[in-house]
Amino acid sequence: MNSRSPSSAKDAPPILNFIGGEFVAAGSGKTFENRSPVDARLLGLVSEAGKAEVDAAVKAARAALAGPWGALEMNERTELLYAVANEINRRFDQFLEAEVADTGKPVSLARHIDIPRGAANFKIFADVVKNVPSEFFQMATPDKKGAINYAIRVPRGVIAVIAPWNLPLLLMTWKVGPALACGNTVVVKPSEETPATATLLGEVMNAVGVPRGVYNVIHGFGPGSAGELLTRHPGIDAVTFTGETRTGAAIMKAVADRVRPVSFELGGKNAGVVFADCDFDAAVEGMGRAVFANCGQVCLGTERVYVERPIFDKFVAALKARAESFKLGRPEDASTGLGPLISPEHRDKVLSYYERARKEGATVITGGGAPKMEGELAKGCWVEPTIWTGLPEDSAVVREEIFGPCCHVRPFDTEEEAVRLANDTQYGLATTLWTTNLARAHRVAAQIEVGICWVNCWFLRDLRTPFGGSKQSGIGREGGVHSLEFYTELRNICVKL
Numbered sequence: 001m002n003s004r005s006p007s008s009a010k011d012a013p014p015i016l017n018f019i020g021g022e023f024v025a026a027g028s029g030k031t032f033e034n035r036s037p038v039d040a041r042l043l044g045l046v047s048e049a050g051k052a053e054v055d056a057a058v059k060a061a062r063a064a065l066a067g068p069w070g071a072l073e074m075n076e077r078t079e080l081l082y083a084v085a086n087e088i089n090r091r092f093d094q095f096l097e098a099e100v101a102d103t104g105k106p107v108s109l110a111r112h113i114d115i116p117r118g119a120a121n122f123k124i125f126a127d128v129v130k131n132v133p134s135e136f137f138q139m140a141t142p143d144k145k146g147a148i149n150y151a152i153r154v155p156r157g158v159i160a161v162i163a164p165w166n167l168p169l170l171l172m173t174w175k176v177g178p179a180l181a182c183g184n185t186v187v188v189k190p191s192e193e194t195p196a197t198a199t200l201l202g203e204v205m206n207a208v209g210v211p212r213g214v215y216n217v218i219h220g221f222g223p224g225s226a227g228e229l230l231t232r233h234p235g236i237d238a239v240t241f242t243g244e245t246r247t248g249a250a251i252m253k254a255v256a257d258r259v260r261p262v263s264f265e266l267g268g269k270n271a272g273v274v275f276a277d278c279d280f281d282a283a284v285e286g287m288g289r290a291v292f293a294n295c296g297q298v299c300l301g302t303e304r305v306y307v308e309r310p311i312f313d314k315f316v317a318a319l320k321a322r323a324e325s326f327k328l329g330r331p332e333d334a335s336t337g338l339g340p341l342i343s344p345e346h347r348d349k350v351l352s353y354y355e356r357a358r359k360e361g362a363t364v365i366t367g368g369g370a371p372k373m374e375g376e377l378a379k380g381c382w383v384e385p386t387i388w389t390g391l392p393e394d395s396a397v398v399r400e401e402i403f404g405p406c407c408h409v410r411p412f413d414t415e416e417e418a419v420r421l422a423n424d425t426q427y428g429l430a431t432t433l434w435t436t437n438l439a440r441a442h443r444v445a446a447q448i449e450v451g452i453c454w455v456n457c458w459f460l461r462d463l464r465t466p467f468g469g470s471k472q473s474g475i476g477r478e479g480g481v482h483s484l485e486f487y488t489e490l491r492n493i494c495v496k497l
């Protein structure tokens, strides 16, 4: 990763695919550029996998499944996963540097969230699989001798893992951890925007002795490239995907002919609901994180904020002050609160919504454009933290996922209205609810149509709990034992006594 310094990036060897335990360049010689979103400098070239590399990766994964990986006892497998977690922690700074270079996110954020969770995802699922009970039923039979039925869990096989760029290592290992713990092998397609940490994980796998072919990485894009080649590959037994809802729809079509199972964590347009009886300062702080953390590029983030009318003006003023307190800057600068967006394309998309809000008649409380950055930073993908009020609920800005550091704030008068507004969306990923009324907290939380509803907090995650989205925000639940539903199949065995 040291070769990613600006002066040597062009001449540095490209980031390679990782297939069967070897780092390999695509036979076609095709590469694509990986640029920093902070200042557009070239970080390096990435080898783009074609059909030959995707075939080879799937073949390597299949061979490992039938061979050394499949032959391991569960305890041997889980010991290797603990070793992977420890090795990520040992190379913590290397992962941190790679993740920050690719994403531009503040070092402080990646240090506390991305890399520790990347390691934890291997530990937690190793623990989970060791503690899973099995179903057992005694059954009556006409001859009175009976039968016993029990179910064993078997791995699904070769799992395709398609990952996004917003929390690259964290979200990729959230899938790879349980997949491997359950005895599967994987072919990972990281986002084209963030190829580094998935590749580095290949080094970790080799270093701790995970058999070759268990973990494979192919680089490239989605349609017409490595992503589509992988999801259409006949050797794939299941696809687990995190990303946009419309990409999920494309992947569903790709696997439909072969009727392969999918697990999807998709987009959202999450609501925050703030009652007048909330702990005001805590609600402002929490909503400030929910809207602006990671420059708004968090699937669980809030883009629609509903505030009970008596505190509406005061809340908007406090959230404005919070938005204006963030310093935009280089990730390694300790005072940086917000980094850039991931890419010029994403910046242009977010700015198009900023423009649209203005056209649709929004009141711009703060932000609303691109900031003036100095020197090299002027080439980066920066946008201002932005708050709007005054838009109708059917405006595109209120209905569509923007995935930027922005929100629309609207007042409500009754609990029923708050629930109706929160639920008025095609998405159903997460909500954050702020109230000191315990009965109301339980009552409202149960009515909101989402996979996770936080009360008086945001982004608190116990990895044993179910995680996923309702409506168009996903299919299935992962986390703790729930991940086993996707990464294993139950095989029922009936023994006549």
Ligand code: NAD
Residues within 6 Å of the ligand: 162, 163, 164, 165, 166, 171, 189, 190, 191, 192, 220, 221, 222, 223, 226, 227, 228, 231, 242, 243, 244, 245, 247, 248, 250, 251, 264, 265, 266, 267, 268, 298, 299, 300, 401, 403, 429, 469, 473, 474
């Ligand atoms: P994306 O859908 O554009 O890309 C995700 C991955 O899919 C990338 O690796 C991409 O190359 C690949 N891909 C794209 N088209 C493909 C195709 N046709 N076939 C196979 N692979 C394809 O998403 P993104 O922009 O990387 O991430 C942002 C999105 O992810 C947002 O919508 C966000 O809400 C969502 N997200 C959801 C969760 C969740 O847990 N629900 C978590 C993080 C991000």
